[in-house]
Amino acid sequence: MATPAASATAVAPVAHAVEIRDLHKHFGKLEVLKGIDFAVEQGQVVCVIGPSGSGKSTLLRCVNLLEQPTSGRVVLEGVELTDPDVDIDAARRRVGMVFQQFNLFPHMTVLQNVVIAQRRVLKRGAAEAERVARENLEKVGVSDKADSYPAQLSGGQQQRVAIARALAMSPALMLFDEPTSALDPELVGDVLTVMRKLAEEGMTMLVVTHEMAFARDVADRVVFMDGGVIVEDGPAAQVIGAPRHERTRSFLRRVLDPTHTDV
Amino acid sequence: MTDQSTATEPPGPAGPPPGRARFSPRKKQRISRIVQYVVLVAVAVFLVLRIEWGSLAENFAKPDVAVQAWPDVFTVALKNTIIYSVGGFFFAFLFGLLFALMRLSSVLPYRWIAIAYIEIFRGLPALLIFLLILFLPLALPGFEVPGGTYGQGILGLTIVGSAYMAETLRAGLQAVPKGQMEAARSLGMSHARAMISIVIPQAVRIVIPPTTNQFVSLLKDSSLVLFLGVTGEYVELTKFGNDLASTYSNATPILVVGVTYLLVTIPLGYLASRLEKRQGRGR
Numbered sequence: 001m002a003t004p005a006a007s008a009t010a011v012a013p014v015a016h017a018v019e020i021r022d023l024h025k026h027f028g029k030l031e032v033l034k035g036i037d038f039a040v041e042q043g044q045v046v047c048v049i050g051p052s053g054s055g056k057s058t059l060l061r062c063v064n065l066l067e068q069p070t071s072g073r074v075v076l077e078g079v080e081l082t083d084p085d086v087d088i089d090a091a092r093r094r095v096g097m098v099f100q101q102f103n104l105f106p107h108m109t110v111l112q113n114v115v116i117a118q119r120r121v122l123k124r125g126a127a128e129a130e131r132v133a134r135e136n137l138e139k140v141g142v143s144d145k146a147d148s149y150p151a152q153l154s155g156g157q158q159q160r161v162a163i164a165r166a167l168a169m170s171p172a173l174m175l176f177d178e179p180t181s182a183l184d185p186e187l188v189g190d191v192l193t194v195m196r197k198l199a200e201e202g203m204t205m206l207v208v209t210h211e212m213a214f215a216r217d218v219a220d221r222v223v224f225m226d227g228g229v230i231v232e233d234g235p236a237a238q239v240i241g242a243p244r245h246e247r248t249r250s251f252l253r254r255v256l257d258p259t260h261t262d263v
Numbered sequence: 264m265t266d267q268s269t270a271t272e273p274p275g276p277a278g279p280p281p282g283r284a285r286f287s288p289r290k291k292q293r294i295s296r297i298v299q300y301v302v303l304v305a306v307a308v309f310l311v312l313r314i315e316w317g318s319l320a321e322n323f324a325k326p327d328v329a330v331q332a333w334p335d336v337f338t339v340a341l342k343n344t345i346i347y348s349v350g351g352f353f354f355a356f357l358f359g360l361l362f363a364l365m366r367l368s369s370v371l372p373y374r375w376i377a378i379a380y381i382e383i384f385r386g387l388p389a390l391l392i393f394l395l396i397l398f399l400p401l402a403l404p405g406f407e408v409p410g411g412t413y414g415q416g417i418l419g420l421t422i423v424g425s426a427y428m429a430e431t432l433r434a435g436l437q438a439v440p441k442g443q444m445e446a447a448r449s450l451g452m453s454h455a456r457a458m459i460s461i462v463i464p465q466a467v468r469i470v471i472p473p474t475t476n477q478f479v480s481l482l483k484d485s486s487l488v489l490f491l492g493v494t495g496e497y498v499e500l501t502k503f504g505n506d507l508a509s510t511y512s513n514a515t516p517i518l519v520v521g522v523t524y525l526l527v528t529i530p531l532g533y534l535a536s537r538l539e540k541r542q543g544r545g546r
Contacts, residue, residue, distance in 0.1 A: 103440075103443060107468060117450035165450070169450060
C-alpha cells in the first residue's frame with residue numbers, strides 16, 4: 001500500500017487526531033475506497049487532492065461516518081468510531097464539517113445557525129451560546145450579518161458562517177469538503193483566508209481541495225488519491241513541487257495548466 | 264353584427280394571388296374571434312329569452328327566505344363548518360405527519376402500514392368514510408367517538424385528510440436537501456433532533472401552499488357531516504341550507520350557503536397562490 005507518513009510513527013505516544021486503517025467503501029458493486037491507511041496528527045493540516053471520482057470526498061465523509069465504511073477502522077482521538085457500540089453523535093461533536101454546498105439552515109438566521117447545535121447538543125445556556133456564536137462570526141468576518149438569513153448572503157459569506165457554525169462546537173478536528181468549489185472565483189480568497197488563519201492557530205484540519213496554492217502554502221502534508229487508493233503522501237512542498245509518481249505528476253500538470261491536454 | 268364585420272373587410276383589389284391561402288393568418292384569427300363572439304351573444308340571447316327569470320328568482324333568490332337564514336347562517340352554520348374543518352385539518356396534519364414519517368421510516372412494517380393507510384383512504388370516497396363512522400357504534404359496542412357529534416365529524420375529516428396530508432408532507436420532507444440532515448448530524452445532532460429542529464420545519468414551509476388548498480378541500484368535504492344526521496346546534500352550512508330549503512320548499516337558502524362557502528374558499532385559494540408565488544421567489 002501507500003507509504004505511511006513518516007511522521008505518523010514519529011509522534012506515536014500521543015493518540016493520532018485521526019487514524020484510518022484499511023478502509024474500504026463500496027457503493028453497490030462500485031469500490032470507491034480500496035484500502036486506505038493514514039493518520040492525521042494533532043495540529044496538522046492535511047490536504048487531500050486528486051481527480052474527481054478518486055474517492056477523496058468519500059474518505060472525508062467516512063471520517064465522521066456520514067458514510068458508513070464497508071470495512072476498516074476509523075479512530076478519532078483513540079475512540080474507534082467504526083465500533084458499533086460507540087455513541088456516534090457524541091463523537092461527531094468533536095469533528096466540525098464544512099460542505100461544498102455550505103448547507104446552512106435556510107429557515108434560521110445566521111446567529112441561530114451558529115447557536116442551535118450549541119444549545120441542543122452541548123446544552124449550553126442561551127447567553128453563552130450567543131456569546132460563542134458572535135465570537136466565531138467575528139472571527140470569520142461576518143459578525144455584521146448575524147441577523148440576516150443565509151439566502152441574503154453571498155456564497156463566500158455563507159461558507160464562512162458554516163465554518164463559524166462548526167467552530168462554535170469547539171471541535172478537535174475540522175473537515176473541509178471542497179469548501180471553495182461552489183464559490184465564485186472572487187469569493188474564494190475570503191474563505192481561504194479564514195482557513196489559513198485557523199491553520200495558524202493550530203487547528204487540526206483535513207481538507208479536500210482543488211486549491212493547489214492553498215495546499216502548497218498551508219498544508220503540512222498533501223495526500224494524492226487516485227482510483228480509491230492513496231498514491232502519494234508526503235510534505236506539501238514535495239508532493240506538489242516534486243511528485244514521485246507519474247500519476248501525481250500528470251494530475252498536477254492538468255490542474256496547474258488547464259490548457260495542457262495530454263493523458 | 265355579422266353583416267357589419269364582413270362589410271369592414273377590405274375587398275382584395277384583384278382577389279388572392281394564386282398559390283396562396285385565401286386568408287392570411289391574421290385574417291383567419293380575426294374571423295375566428297368574430298365567430299366566438301357571435302356564438303356567445305347567440306347563447307346569451309337564447310337564455311335570456313327562454314328562461315323564466317321570475318320563477319327562477321322566486322326559487323333561488325327569494326329575499327324573504329334569504330332573510331330567514333340570518334343570522335344563523337354565520338353564528339351557527341359557518342361556525343360549525345369551521346369547527347369541523349379546522350379540527351379535521353389539525354388532526355389530519357398531525358396524523359399526516361406521523362404517516363409521512365412512517366412512510367419514510369427505515370422500519371419496514373411502518374412503511375407497510377403507512378402505505379396501506381394512505382392507499383386505502385385516498386382511494387375511498389369521503390362519503391363512504393362518513394357512512395362507516397355512522398356504523399362505528401354498531402361495530403364496536405360501547406364505543407363512542409370522543410367529542411360527540413363534533414368528534415364524529417372531525418374524525419371523518421381527519422381520516423380523509425390525513426391520507427392526503429401524509430403524501431403532501433412526504434413530498435415536503437423529501438424536498439429538503441439531503442445536505443441539511445448531513446449538516447445537522449455532523450454537528451452532533453441525533454437523527455430525531457435533526458428531524459425536529461432542521462428537516463420538519465423546512466418541510467412544513469415547503470408544503471404550506473398545497474396544504475392551504477387541502478384545507479379548502481377539507482372545508483368542502485365538511486358538508487358530508489350532513490350524513491351523520493346532525494341536528495340543532497351542530498349543523499354545518501350544507502345541512503343548514505338543506506334544512507331551511509325543505510322548510511320553505513325553496514332553494515334560496517342553498518344559494519345563501521353557497522355564497523357563504525365562497526366567502527371563505529375564494530380568499531383561501533387566493534392566499535394559497537400568493538404563498539406559492541412568494542415561495543417561488545424565495546428559492
